[in-house]
Amino acid sequence: MAKKDELDPETEALIAWCTEVEGFLVAGGATVHQAQDHIEEQIEWFTDLFFDGLSPEEAAKEALA
Secondary structure, eight states, X not given: OOOTTOOOHXXXXXXXXXXXXXXXXXXXXXXXXXXXXXXXXXXXXXXXXXXXXXXXHHHHHHHHO
């Protein structure tokens, strides 16, 4: 049984993906704080994009559109 602190591989992958999205949002003109806030506020939407197979760059472009 996994420890309570451990994340499943899918959750780890989503977090890593969101971190990459954050980088693209910052490159597109957002501050780190703005990018993090946006991802947190729209996490369900970003999660859907992740499971739809969008790359972090594609997701950031969608967010900046």
